[in-house]
Amino acid sequence: MLLEARGLRKVYEGRGVVTHALDGVDLDVQEGEFAALAGPSGSGKTTLLNMLGALYVPDAGRVALDGQAYADLDAGQLADLRLHKLGFVFQAYNLIPVFSARENVEFVMELQGVETQVRRARAQPVLSEVGLERLGEKRPLELSGGQQQRVAVARAIVSRPRLVLADEPTANLDSKTAGRLLDLMGRLNAEHGVTFLFSTHDPLVMEAARRIVRLQDGCVVADEVTAPTAEPGTPEGA
Amino acid sequence: MLLRFAWRNLWRNPRRTAIVVVAVSVGIAGSLLSMGVNYGMVDQMVVTAIRTELGHIQVHAAGWEDEPTLQKTLPGGAATVVAALERDPRVRAWTRRVRGDGLVNSPRASAGVRVIGVEGEREGDVSLLREALVAGNWLGAAPRRALLGESLAERLQVELGDKIAVSVQDASGDLTGGGFRVGGLFHTPSSELDRSTLLLGLGEAQVLFALGDAVSEVVVVVHDPDEVEALRTSLAKELGPQVEVRSWAQLEPLLVYMVQSFDMMAWYLYAAVFTAMAFGIANVLLMAVHERTREIGMLRAIGMSRRRVVAMVVLESMWVTGVGLAVGMAVALGATWLLRDGIDLSAFAQGLAAYGVPPRLSPVLRARDFGMPLVIAGVAAGLASLWPALHAARERPAEALRHV
Numbered sequence: 287m288l289l290e291a292r293g294l295r296k297v298y299e300g301r302g303v304v305t306h307a308l309d310g311v312d313l314d315v316q317e318g319e320f321a322a323l324a325g326p327s328g329s330g331k332t333t334l335l336n337m338l339g340a341l342y343v344p345d346a347g348r349v350a351l352d353g354q355a356y357a358d359l360d361a362g363q364l365a366d367l368r369l370h371k372l373g374f375v376f377q378a379y380n381l382i383p384v385f386s387a388r389e390n391v392e393f394v395m396e397l398q399g400v401e402t403q404v405r406r407a408r409a410q411p412v413l414s415e416v417g418l419e420r421l422g423e424k425r426p427l428e429l430s431g432g433q434q435q436r437v438a439v440a441r442a443i444v445s446r447p448r449l450v451l452a453d454e455p456t457a458n459l460d461s462k463t464a465g466r467l468l469d470l471m472g473r474l475n476a477e478h479g480v481t482f483l484f485s486t487h488d489p490l491v492m493e494a495a496r497r498i499v500r501l502q503d504g505c506v507v508a509d510e511v512t513a514p515t516a517e518p519g520t521p522e523g524a
Numbered sequence: 525m526l527l528r529f530a531w532r533n534l535w536r537n538p539r540r541t542a543i544v545v546v547a548v549s550v551g552i553a554g555s556l557l558s559m560g561v562n563y564g565m566v567d568q569m570v571v572t573a574i575r576t577e578l579g580h581i582q583v584h585a586a587g588w589e590d591e592p593t594l595q596k597t598l599p600g601g602a603a604t605v606v607a608a609l610e611r612d613p614r615v616r617a618w619t620r621r622v623r624g625d626g627l628v629n630s631p632r633a634s635a636g637v638r639v640i641g642v643e644g645e646r647e648g649d650v651s652l653l654r655e656a657l658v659a660g661n662w663l664g665a666a667p668r669r670a671l672l673g674e675s676l677a678e679r680l681q682v683e684l685g686d687k688i689a690v691s692v693q694d695a696s697g698d699l700t701g702g703g704f705r706v707g708g709l710f711h712t713p714s715s716e717l718d719r720s721t722l723l724l725g726l727g728e729a730q731v732l733f734a735l736g737d738a739v740s741e742v743v744v745v746v747h748d749p750d751e752v753e754a755l756r757t758s759l760a761k762e763l764g765p766q767v768e769v770r771s772w773a774q775l776e777p778l779l780v781y782m783v784q785s786f787d788m789m790a791w792y793l794y795a796a797v798f799t800a801m802a803f804g805i806a807n808v809l810l811m812a813v814h815e816r817t818r819e820i821g822m823l824r825a826i827g828m829s830r831r832r833v834v835a836m837v838v839l840e841s842m843w844v845t846g847v848g849l850a851v852g853m854a855v856a857l858g859a860t861w862l863l864r865d866g867i868d869l870s871a872f873a874q875g876l877a878a879y880g881v882p883p884r885l886s887p888v889l890r891a892r893d894f895g896m897p898l899v900i901a902g903v904a905a906g907l908a909s910l911w912p913a914l915h916a917a918r919e920r921p922a923e924a925l926r927h928v
Contacts, residue, residue: 339825341920342922365824365829367827368826372827376822382819383536384529385529393826394827397828398827
């Protein structure tokens with residue numbers, strides 16, 4: 287088991303209104319999955335994704351990655367866990383504007399203390415993989431939205447995390463660009479065994495996902511496998 | 525990595541960074557130049573004091589410090605002292621003097637004076653008295669000649685060649701005196717010296733004060749001013765308790781106090797300037813951090829530790845302060861170079877002369893003068909950045925990512 291979540295609860299209180307964002311969610315994610323958390327706005331997708339990414343602490347319940355419970359880790363150890371085991375792709379790309387595409391991709395490795403030569407050697411093929419080998423020295427503002435999101439994907443996978451969490455990764459992209467990005471992530475999943483978990487309400491993402499976990503009012507209402515989990519090296523769609 | 529990141533962060537908003545850099549630069553350049561003028565003035569006072577009378581070191585008979593009387597002399601022409609000085613390679617020059625008090629009378633006025641007997645040949649190597657001669661001839665050109673400061677000559681209403689009578693109490697306590705002609709007039713940077721000093725040849729002064737071959741003091745100048753204390757110590761050890769060997773700093777502690785006061789003033793000045801700047805830097809960094817809330821959330825989300833976020837913001841503060849310091853110091857150095865021929869303060873010449881300061885004042889900046897603002901600026905920049913840095917580090921990544 288790669289990721290295990292049990293009994294997750296989260297309540298938001300504000301201005302006299304109590305909202306149960308998550309109300310006893312159980313979720314398991316296996317290695318190599320290409321899964322989506324789906325549901326309408328306010329269903330708890332992003333809250334759940336943030337909790338699985340060690341960005342939120344649940345009011346109740348537990349999350350464990352590779353058997354390591356988040357509750358047993360302090361803030362510094364959680365930062366280390368996010369740095370070494372998780373990759374993040376955000377809806378708004380969230381690249382560092384003062385760095386080039388290549389530097390953005392290398393940044394996580396810099397935080398990990400990887401030497402310059404090794405960083406360069408790893409970043410270049412990943413940039414090629416996402417189709418940006420010629421745009422490595424461009425800064426984010428010189429790239430289109432789709433290109434920026436591909437840099438974000440490259441940044442998320444370059445240090446070979448155990449799990450990539452992608453929050454509405456196609457929300458700011460047109461359908462054509464979104465389709466290409468999903469193809470890219472599908473290929474990374476199929477060929478390299480990168481595990482992806484999306485939060486989305488984009489039909490394109492749900493169509494591409496091999497498993498869809500549906501949330502409503504903070505509860506899992508459906509969990510369906512639409513295609514078998516890919517074995518690394520399997521061509522996409524096989 | 526963080527250095528590069530912090531540096532680039534500065535230039536996200538070049539205008540804002542430029543304003544901080546200019547503020548730091550103007551502050552540091554102004555402070556340094558102001559302190560340079562102060563140091564230049566103190567340096568001139570020290571140089572004037574050393575070159576007019578003090579020398580670097582003076583040797584007197586034991587007890588002179590407590591009671592500087594005519595009877596406290598170095599016998600035998602201070603031969604033992606002279607021999608020690610001749611052997612020491614650190615000594616650049618030395619001269620002997622006789623020093624006493626007297627009354628000088630002209631046909632029209634009289635004045636109390638310090639009568640100083642100097643060695644005509646050697647005095648010029650030790651002090652600026654010889655080069656301060658503005659009329660007449662130096663001692664030794666003719667017998668029974670006296671040299672007067674210009675203002676003393678004015679008080680006495682005498683000119684070159686006029687007769688003056690000098691009355692003194694000699695070493696035996698008898699009242700005595702002698703007649704001299706005004707052989708020359710001098711004008712030094714010290715108005716006090718010019719107003720109250722009469723110079724005689726050493727031999728004539730010894731006769732006047734009935735000292736035989738004894739002298740009041742031996743004045744020494746060294747090649748390297750940094751060796752003064754070492755030479756003073758070794759001379760004191762070699763010459764023993766029969767003599768007092770004192771450096772200029774011991775002879776004129778007020779000058780040392782002034783140097784120390786200016787150093788203290790510099791601390792206060794820099795502290796005030798950088799405290800004001802620190803608030804400006806903190807304000808700018810808070811704005812910058814607030815603008816980057818979402819990005820900081822992303823950095824925390826992808827695994828950047830709080831410690832590194834703090835370091836990044838502190839480094840941004842250090843960078844902007846460092847650039848400001850570099851520019852400010854370069855401006856201060858450039859201005860000091862441009863003013864190397866001195867600032868014309870002739871309008872205040874009379875007042876400055878009372879303190880031994882010449883009417884053209886050159887700012888002085890030494891390498892060590894840059895250390896103090898560096899230290900204070902570093903501390904100020906660090907403290908200024910702590911608040912915004914901790915603010916940034918406290919951001920919760922998930923909330924920060926939602927920041928608009």
